[in-house]
Amino acid sequence: MSNAASPVTSHPAGFRQVAFLDLAAQQARMAPALRARLETVLGHCQFVLGPEVAELEGRLAAFCGAAHCVGLSSGTDALQIAMMAAGIGPGCAVFLPAFTYTATAEVPLVLGATPVFVDVDPDTFQIDPVHLRARIREVRQEGGLRPAAIIGVDLFGQPAPWEALREIAGEAGLFLLDDCAQSFGGSLGGRRLGREADATAISFFPSKPLGGYGDGGALLTDCADRARLYRSLRSHGEGETRYDVLRTGMNGRLDTLQAAVLLAKLDLFEDELARRERIACAYDVGLGPHLRIPARVPGSTSAWAVYAVLLPGAEARDALQAELRGCGVPTAIYYPRPLHLQPAYRPHHDGSALPVSEDLARRILALPIHPELSDADIRHVVEAVVDSLRVAGIGPG
Numbered sequence: 001m002s003n004a005a006s007p008v009t010s011h012p013a014g015f016r017q018v019a020f021l022d023l024a025a026q027q028a029r030m031a032p033a034l035r036a037r038l039e040t041v042l043g044h045c046q047f048v049l050g051p052e053v054a055e056l057e058g059r060l061a062a063f064c065g066a067a068h069c070v071g072l073s074s075g076t077d078a079l080q081i082a083m084m085a086a087g088i089g090p091g092c093a094v095f096l097p098a099f100t101y102t103a104t105a106e107v108p109l110v111l112g113a114t115p116v117f118v119d120v121d122p123d124t125f126q127i128d129p130v131h132l133r134a135r136i137r138e139v140r141q142e143g144g145l146r147p148a149a150i151i152g153v154d155l156f157g158q159p160a161p162w163e164a165l166r167e168i169a170g171e172a173g174l175f176l177l178d179d180c181a182q183s184f185g186g187s188l189g190g191r192r193l194g195r196e197a198d199a200t201a202i203s204f205f206p207s208k209p210l211g212g213y214g215d216g217g218a219l220l221t222d223c224a225d226r227a228r229l230y231r232s233l234r235s236h237g238e239g240e241t242r243y244d245v246l247r248t249g250m251n252g253r254l255d256t257l258q259a260a261v262l263l264a265k266l267d268l269f270e271d272e273l274a275r276r277e278r279i280a281c282a283y284d285v286g287l288g289p290h291l292r293i294p295a296r297v298p299g300s301t302s303a304w305a306v307y308a309v310l311l312p313g314a315e316a317r318d319a320l321q322a323e324l325r326g327c328g329v330p331t332a333i334y335y336p337r338p339l340h341l342q343p344a345y346r347p348h349h350d351g352s353a354l355p356v357s358e359d360l361a362r363r364i365l366a367l368p369i370h371p372e373l374s375d376a377d378i379r380h381v382v383e384a385v386v387d388s389l390r391v392a393g394i395g396p397g
């Protein structure tokens, strides 16, 4: 298939180069629709807040049943605008999981607030509500910071424990934000993610399940006042007219060209989600007897941004990764370090141990999962993993 690495003949599984992500193949599937969309934008030249942005906002809101959608320049900016609108700033404690992407902790810090890291569930990898309650209590007792917000992250495509998070946020009077950057398209209790919290941030980074061809993001909310504030903040805090500056905002708009790309992609999205689910099921069946496959959050469907398995330890994980590379199977580690141990964030951490997040960082490994994987690719990944475990002498974790 490819000359990317030399064949490893000791593997019965053999060599077949599998892609971790294949945006070129996806582009080929929608080429005519994509080109027509782009031509339209090139024709009208409304590159900032052109009609495609409003059209996409309407379709995304309808997709998940949210009342409002505001297109933004990235998932990170979506988190930031939601936090700015909620008045998060110096003196505020923002509770978030330690096992997530950098941006979740970065945004409170950029606004002068303090991230308070919470450990995650060892099976689902989602924020642990019991530890969250304990952390809020600790911050209250400590007295220096005001508990102000919770960012629940829908990690890897699956939902955070939203019922518990809503209960905790309600009791404590905290703003509840859904970082759904990885998981738009997933569902909980038969309802698409996008309405679980006061606001939901999504990302169109190219590798996310609904990825664009550059940076992009959006905020979803059922609250008209919030949506109005988000629209103002994405355009420098403007009021009724552009030169009416009501508040300090930012330049955080979604580009018209990105909206056009995403409109073309949205037509494929349901099929892609179904394909990702079929791949996950094939992995579950083939790999379940051999290693720790991802636990499904009860009552949910996943957008399968990431299919992550757990190995018994760091050595086994690294050995499997090397063996798989020799079979043409690329893997990735999300995340090699929990956020509270990152050099930039460590000084803001109170020193609490977060043992589950630390353990996952040593043992987790993500396998390729994207809609362009062929049935032969899927079979090869399963064979290569089973075979590599045997070659590396790794037993079930």
Ligand SMILES: *Cc1c(COP(=O)(O)O)cnc(C)c1O
Residues within 6 Å of the ligand: 074, 075, 076, 077, 100, 101, 103, 104, 153, 179, 181, 182, 202, 203, 204, 205, 215, 216, 217
């Ligand atoms: C990707 C991601 C973000 C940031 O999205 P960008 O569009 O890249 O800014 C935020 N949170 C999580 C959990 C992510 O995975």
